[in-house]
Amino acid sequence: MTLPHIRDRRAAAFAVVLALLGAVTVSLGLRTDDALPPLPVSSPAPPASVKAAPAPVKALKRALPVRLRIPAIGVDTSIMQLGLQRDGSLEVPPLRGDAPAGWYRDSPTPGETGASVLAGHVDTARDGPAVFFRLRELKTGDPITVRRADGTVATFRVSRVALYAKRDFPTAEVYAPIDRPGLRLITCGGAFDRSEGSYRSNVVVFADASR
Template sequence: MARTTVLRDRLTAAARHRRALDALTVFLGIGGLTLVVVGAAPPPAPTRAEQVARAPSRSTAQDEAAAQEQATATAGTPPSGAPRAPRALGASVPVRLEIPAIRVDTALMELGLNADGTVAVPPLRAKAPAGWYRNLRTPGETGPSVILGHVDTAAEGPAVFYRLRELRPGDTATVRRADGSSATFTVESVVAVPKPDFPTDDVYGPVAYPALRLVTCGGTFDRLHRSYRGNIVVSARLTATG
């Protein structure tokens, strides 16, 4: 009887976590945002609001061990010819993001959760900075780090991640951190996907290396629903620190 109860509880927890990721995916489909982070698991004792619809949060030591095992089997080593990965950094709040190839140089604001449990986003203004989701890893730590930013606004035109789709493998993004250090990531892939096919597992799934995910809206604009029909997802890996 005890083993049956434990199994039932584990299955229930897994189902709740999956519904939370699905809710986040739906939410990201509404605005012109960008998100960056990977390797998440829900924290203990979530608040009532967070139970409604929450994003993944920092992994526990046990989750990281599982991430290491999975990454060994699925992530493999960096692409041939890529520089040797540097040692992961400790935690430090990111304060600035620079992407030379598309002339992005933006301050980073911290983002949490709204009262209803959905992910907060930067103000909908053309000059609004990108935002770092603080419930996940800081850029440079082992695991995921996520940054959100609008693609454009109806009233003011292009926003901070307007040119995100132009990035190509080999381009770099550098995050300046509050402790004076920096983490430089090299782009591995840039993918355009319809919102119903948002790659939740690829963006938020556990990895055993410092990863950066940049996500913004893309594709054609649905005038009826006032939203874009797709997303641009950029995946990058830590390749230098300073």
């Protein structure tokens, strides 16, 4: 169980994120993807007439994430921990093609109540495709699993895939607390700004806990 002073520190850290990560300008890729097919703004949702509300899933206790698997796009990666840099921006994994995904350690662990945040590179100038290179290909319903240090596995299904210009990044929607276990996967995408040496947008995958 989280002690009061630890819980307060985590809440304070989230306040810092919400205040200083307004654009989420994380450097998650440095190679143009002009040759790739365009990304839709969001995954198509089922018609309202047949869309059923998901059954509630019991939250898990806190346990650090150790491995992420996304079968639909061939991701099977270890997970490192990420904090905040001095300017309040999110740390990122090492800029290498073989770098793992990273979990923001002041967000809930995957399977706990709340939105757990993971980030990864889309590609690198030196090595090409990286761990989240195909993230934008995910579709509604695709499964995601996170193995945790206590041996349990948190299971999720994609509910939405979206592309946001960094200047319009919906920080509150991505990072704010929620009343159920959820997952947010973030990488770079969209057009590559050669003058800035970075992508202009972020791909965000929203996923909900499932059985």
